[in-house]
Amino acid sequence: MAQILEQPQQPIKSAPQEARSIHGQEGLGAIFILLSACGFGVMGVFAVWSYGAGTNTVTLLAMRFTIAAALLWPYLALTHQPLGVRDHRKLLGLALLGAMYVGQALAYFNAIRYIPVGLTSIILFIHPAIVVILAWLIFKEHMSLPKLFALALALAGVALVIGAPAGPQSDLLLGIGIALIGVVIYALYIILSTRIMVGISALTASAYLFTAAALILLLYGLASDQFRPQDVQPSGWLDILGVALLGTVLAITTFFAGLVRLGPSRATIISTLEPVITAISGWLLLGQQLGGWQLLGGALILTAVLFLQVRRRKVIPDA
DSSP states (O other): OGGGGSOOOOOGGGGGGSOOOOTTOHHHHHHHHHHHHHHHHHHHHHHHHHHHTTOOHHHHHHHHHHHHHHHHHHHHHHTTOOOOOOOHHHHHHHHHHHHHHHHHHHHHHHHTTTSOHHHHHHHHTTHHHHHHHHHHHHHOOOOOHHHHHHHHHHHHHHHHHHHSOOSOHHHHHHHHHHHHHHHHHHHHHHHHHHHHSTTSOHHHHHHHHHHHHHHHHHHHHHHHTOOOGGGOOHHHHHHHHIIIIIIIIIHHHHHHHHHHHHOHHHHHHHHTTHHHHHHHHHHHHHOOOOOHHHHHHHHHHHHHHHHHHHHHHHHSOOO
């Protein structure tokens, strides 16, 4: 999930302007990315625990983004990072991205009610393949043979994940369907962000997105009576803090700290450990297990992601 807030990369012809690694700090960058993957990886576990303590999805996400925004804005000020966005069109664009972020988050956090957190994370990682398809359909981008190969791998992985379920069939199909909706929203978000977020610091954009998401969820929750913090048990507040602090603030700040030291391609490659960490944490802490065919499908999806990133790095080196 780290990539959802990554500063969109410029087209290939603008490669010299892309983020590069910092020589001598690649090891530290890799540690930061691993911390980020761990933060995102355990987020689903805290969410499941919070559901058991009386939290609903709208309350969880409203508090997640409110806490994250409340912490990120002071961090930006203390680190002297740019705070303002003067272009009103970009502000509207960030509000739109915030709404899409809400849609993706609702899909993810509702999907984990029905399917294991590891399976949800694996499905989410097919978004590069969906981006390739949408870029081909919408912007008529060239569909090269390597992209077709990666797309075929990803789709084969999805077929294995969906076609070889392990658990109650109705819950699995519903959960997988919700997760796939989240993937499509995620892919559309990425495509739009390549135009809206150009020239805006990634962490600054994150602060605006979190604020927009928090306002949307709070207003919707109050209007629909789904924002019910009074129903949350004390242990549930600890779980909400886990989602906000570990799965959002820590995960995103360490991702960007690693990104500037390691470069975008290598950072994204290491971040593919996220669904592995999610699956392991779901197994150890929730007792959730994935079937053998689902694991194979997940391996094919991650292989497709890695293949796309390695190919991209050959075209646009990080260092």
